């Protein structure tokens with residue numbers, strides 16, 4: 001194709017001014033400043049110009065532009081730009097704790113606490129009794145001690161921080177003994193071995209990958225040993241011919257040498273999940289009860305609170321951790337403390353915790369309840385999507401995710417959308433751009449909307465978002481470019 005032909009197509013593009021004059025953009029100027037609209041139109045026209053310059057002959061055949069179409073496309077870009085970048089999404093993946101989706105949603109009481117503390121001053125570091133300066137860490141220490149049975153507790157930024165700070169405070173320059181089978185990596189960036197190295201402690205691996213005995217630990221302990229560490233293999237299991245040393249025996253060994261025994265529980269739960277038909281996940285109270293000197297766990301895994309790392313255990317060790325200057329670098333803010341306190345208070349009444357903490361509710365909601373919701377939603381969707389998708393109900397399993405209960409597949413229920421004409425991956429992409437965005441699983445050219453990870457109050461929103469996204473009649477890219 002000659003250069004001249006391309007020039008002809010470029011001439012089809014209207015001017016920035018011409019597009020800005022379109023009614024739809026003129027009306028939007030009430031909401032958006034003019035320079036934003038002008039920038040959006042300029043960017044859009046530049047993209048179209050590039051498209052023409054890079055297109056092959058067939059792609060250019062019959063290419064037309066309308067300024068109304070371009071204005072519509074520019075408006076979509078403006079609206080997208082002004083939306084917050086971090087937004088609420090509907091998690092229809094069936095993975096309850098999804099690190100990419102922000103792990104646990106908060107209970108209403110925690111959200112209320114965030115709001116109240118956020119919009120006001122607070123007694124973050126002021127004792128209301130004495131009027132003197134106090135510590136931010138005091139607000140929830142006694143609550144944590146009450147719930148876990150520990151003598152003392154401290155909250156930091158996250159569990160990785162809790163492990164790092166504990167090791168740095170108690171074992172820098174000395175040795176820490178860990179079983180080879182417990183050297184976990186979590187979520188790509190947290191490896192026990194590397195956290196240990198950066199804390200300044202020397203890792204002494206003992207046992208084999210699948211088997212480790214008390215005698216292995218005993219042989220490794222010497223005058224240089226600062227701590228025995230047990231790590232919950234939260235995101236994998238070693239199966240078959242295995243042996244691990246229970247915490248209570250490690251505690252005894254550590255006591256013989258007058259050194260602490262620490263356990264990184266990863267998720268850490270405060271309720272016995274086996275009572276709800278789920279596999280047992282080690283409870284914080286059990287580790288403390290077994291005499292473990294320091295237990296660390298996350299606030300936003302199965303606990304269902306905000307991102308935080310909790311260190312609970314013996315006072316004499318927590319006092320040393322509190323003195324570490326690095327605590328300042330890992331300290332929690334008032335929002336975390338507010339949301340965590342409100343979440344922990346729910347645990348004082350277990351039935352309340354099970355009802356009100358979204359993660360626990362999602363884990364334990366019955367199949368009957370899910371089926372009822374799936375039937376209702378599929379009916380609503382089927383009516384509206386006739387001719388576009390076949391709507392059915394499927395019974396795939398959901399997952400806990402977030403490095404907790406790795407092997408647990410929980411029976412679940414999905415509304416299943418099978419597109420009749422389009423590709424399922426494309427539809428999933430449209431749903432990600434819906435308002436609110438809906439994140440789904442795609443399986444064999446079907447979209448699975450798993451209701452276990454969707455909050456009941458979001459059911460209506462889910463239907464509306466799906467309908468808007470699938471019914472939209474062409475994606476934004478197509479508008480304004482007529483072939």
Ligand SMILES: *Cc1c(COP(=O)(O)O)cnc(C)c1O
Nearest residue numbers: 158159160186234266267298403
């Ligand atoms: C998840 C996990 C961590 C890291 O916790 P964060 O709160 O994500 O920092 C550390 N150890 C174990 C065993 C874990 O499962």
